[in-house]
Amino acid sequence: MSTALVTGATAGIGREFAVQLAARGDDLVLVARDLPRLEALAVELSATHGVDVEVLSADLTKREDIGRVAERVSSVDAPIDVLVNNAGYSLKKSFLDNEVGDEEALFEVLSRAVLVLSHAAGNAMRSRGRGAIINVSSVASLLASGTYSANKSFVTVFTEGLAAELAGTGVTVTALLPGFTRTEFHERADLDMSGLPDFAWLDATRLVRDALADVGKGKVVSVPGRRYKFAATALRVIPRPVIRSRSRGAHRPSNP
Template identity: 80%
Template sequence: MSTSLVTGATAGIGREFALQLAARGDDLVLVARDVARLEALAAELRTSRGVEVEVLSADLTRREDVARVADRLASSDAPVDVLVNNAGYSLKKSFLDNEVSDEEALFDVLSRAVLVLSHAAGRAMRSRGHGAIINVSSVASFITSGTYSANKAFVTVFTEGLASELAGSGVTATALCPGFTHTEFHERAELDMSRLPKFMWLDAPRLVRDALADVDKGKVVSVPGRQYKAIVTALRVLPRPLVRSRARSAHRPSG
């Protein structure tokens, strides 16, 4: 029996990971801030899938909460076999228009928590000779769109380095880089996505299914969707000044 720990487990891609991991028989450790939603999801999965579900309430902007999750990952008495670092959000305004405290909180969730939890899980898994770390990044990691892109770029490159360090250990590390996906993410960030063409949207169940297949294959960077595979391939070869110029035009005031 395998145990998976998922952060940001109550909504969006994190919830879909919890559903699909439970469907394959994994026991779960669900991590999020909202205790009521955690308990509701845990009850649903215990009933529908017959798996053991542990609830761990944590605010990943708080170092003491991140440490508690890290301690759970490091446990040898109740080992975790799969870590899904999914927790995340976006800020509506641009970097210089945000309070620096808001930017620091974003960094803590998107980058610092990923580093700390990957360190705890990677050490524990390496000592046992098996395991998988899935760090949810973004196609935005390949462009220059503010600090969300910067944080996600850290996640992608960090995961690539971690995968190299773990090579031959029986432990894999995968950076999952989705594009626009039908979840609560954009609504919570108060982003107007009405102009985005339908073909650019990904379906969360298909995305997670493909991601888990890539993890099973030992893939280091997983990009779901043909449209985003093509975009990422182009972004990797385009001159960076051109990539930056497109980002500047996207941020140019419209009034």
């Protein structure tokens, strides 16, 4: 039996990963800030699927908390076989309208936590000759649209490089690049998505199911949904000046 650690496990894509990993029989370590929600989810998944569920309350904007999660990932006595780096959020305003401290906190969660936990997992898994690292990025990583896009670009390229480094070791590394997905992500960021057509939305259950299938196949980049596969392919070949020009106005100043 394997054990999976999921960050940002109480909501959205992270919660769906926890549900599907438990359903296939994986024991879990659930990481998030909200301890009551963590404990409630742990009770639910343990009762439903008969797996052991450990909770680890951590705020990944804090380096000491990232360090505690990294220690758990590195454990020899209770090894982690699957790491899902999912924790994330978005800022509503544009870069220059945000406080720099808010941008630094975003960087800690979206980029630094992924780097630190992947380093811990990569070393531990390589020594055992098995394991899987899943880093949740975004199709936005292929754009040029604010610091969310920039952080996710780091995650995608970092994951590709780590996959190459661990090739042949028995450890797989996958970057998941979803598009718009029906979760509470946008509501929590106070983003109005009412103008987005229904066809643009992905279903979280199918997204995670397809992502886990891609991980099983050893894919380095997983893009769920045909429309987003097409978009990702196009964004990789469109000249960057064109992408930059289309990104203008995506983040307008909050005080015109």
